[in-house]
Amino acid sequence: MKLLFVTWNGPDVTYIEGLFLPIFERLSKQYAVECHILQFTWGNEDYVSRVELACKDKSCYYEVIKVNRRFVPAALLKANLIDSKKVKKYIQKHGIDIVMPRATVAAAIVLKAIDGLHKVRLLFDADGLQQDERVDFSGWEPSGLQYRIYRDIEFKALRRSDGVLVRSNQAKLILASRAGALFNENIITVINNGRDKNLFAPKFDEALKKEIFNSSTEDFPVLVYAGSIGPQYCFDEMMYIFSKVHQLNSLTKFLILTGQPEIVEKNLEAYNTLRANCLVKKVAAEEVPIYLSIADIAFALRRPTFSMKAVAPIKLGEYLLCGVPVLATKGIGDTELYIQGVTCAHMLTDLETSHLDASVQWVYQTLSQDRRTVRDEARRIGERYFDLEKTVSQYMLAIQSLG
Structure with a gap:
């Protein structure tokens, strides 16, 4: 069986290497699924070489179609009218059985590419509500042309799909409707x-x-955010909590692990009195677990908007597997199913000051307790819900259900 993953993204995200390659590697080794990646990207040669090397290491076929990011509408039009033909040729050349586009843009390209290829099965990785995130955070209007085009693509992808992947039970209900x-x-x-779970494990140093x-x-x-x-x-809510915890214990530090250190540094300009106690680092993916493991509390906050009902924060699982207690937000995907009523986590109903202040007290109390106990609980929850092997089994069940 041959699966082609089609994605559209830039160099500022690492989900191919960090999230999908470990899954594809195990699908290949455990279930003999031959995995291919076709990436539309505006990343430079260094970025492409890095991803290519990672794919080769995981025995995953990889090919790039370059995107001109300066003219996005033209790039999208070209992708649908011209590059979709390249996708079709790739499918035919390699005898692909299943095509898995990630999110709306890739779905539009794939829908065009598989037109007439009746034996090719479509496994749509909806991966959140892309157009709704842009309404929530990028200024799109729900009545605007862009939003309506994306919703139309989403609808067509759902109706054409043999299978659909989502990251939360709420996303399933929304897309089904x-x-x-x-x-x-x-x-x-x-x-x-x-x-x-062997990579993301408690490795305190x-x-x-x-x-x-x-x-x-x-x-x-x-405290850590990754x-x-x-x-x-x-970001501002995290800094508010950190400032209050720092007032209670002046030795407290804030470690920020990000691929966008320059943006963090700019944001920190507004927090001069705390800047000396914040450390911003960009580290290699394989180094993340050991840096997470030195932390006592991790931030898993997100603004609880409509689109966030459909996400599954990757870092939540990483924190818990590394044995780090988490401060999270209600209404984010299925987060409440995993950490409701446990000692090693605290969830904010919203981001009002009163709830931020209550979280400060939880952080301070947690830091005053036996940290080994809460770390062990965090690790157990991580293993129960976020073990990669469980995820791979879920993917394989979805693939087998395609018929």
Whole structure:
């Protein structure tokens, strides 16, 4: 069986290497699924070479179609009218059985490419509500032309699909309702963003902790955030909580792991009094677990908008697998199913000041408790819900259900 993953993205995200390649590697080794990746990207040669090398290491076929990001409408038109033919040729040349486009733009290209290829099955990785995220965070209007075009593509992809992948039960309900009459919601499979529990594991290193913070203090608390920077990720709210915790314990540090350090540094200009206690680092993917492991509390905050009902924050699983207690937000995908009523997590109902202040008290109390106990609980929950092997099994069940 041969599967082609089609995606459209830039160099500022690493989900091919970090999320999908470990899944594809195991699908190949455990279930003999030959995996191919066709990436539309505006990343430079260094970026492409890095991804190409990662794919080769995981025995995954990889090919790039370059996108001119300066003229996005023209690039999208070219992708649909011209590059879709390249996708079709790739499918025919390699004898692809299943095409899996990620999100709306890739779905539009694939729908054009598989027109007439009746034996090719479509496994649509809806991966959130892309157009609704742009309404929530990028200024799109729900009545605007762009939004309506994306919704039309989503509808057509759902109706043409043999299977659909989503990241939350709420996303399943939303897309089933959008797909219209007589749509079989049983073709939608909820997939979690699993991680390798052997890689993402508690790896506390006291020497590294002291080294990176240039500190000789034996025990100082560390808060951590790992991921992208943007309006949905609540940077100011994290800094508010950190500032309050720092007032309670002046030894507290804030470690920010991100692929966008320059943006973080600019945001930190508004927090001069705290800047000396914040460390911003860009580290290799394989180094992330050891950096997470030195932290005592992790931020998994997101702004609880409509589109966030359909996401599954990758970092939530990484934090828990590394044994780090988390501070999260309600209404984000299925987060509440995983960490409701547990000691190692606290969830904010919303981002009002009163709830931020309550989270500060939870952080301070958690830091005052036996950290081994809460770390062990976090690890157990991580293994239960975010083990990569479970995710791979979910993918394989979705693939087998295509018939």
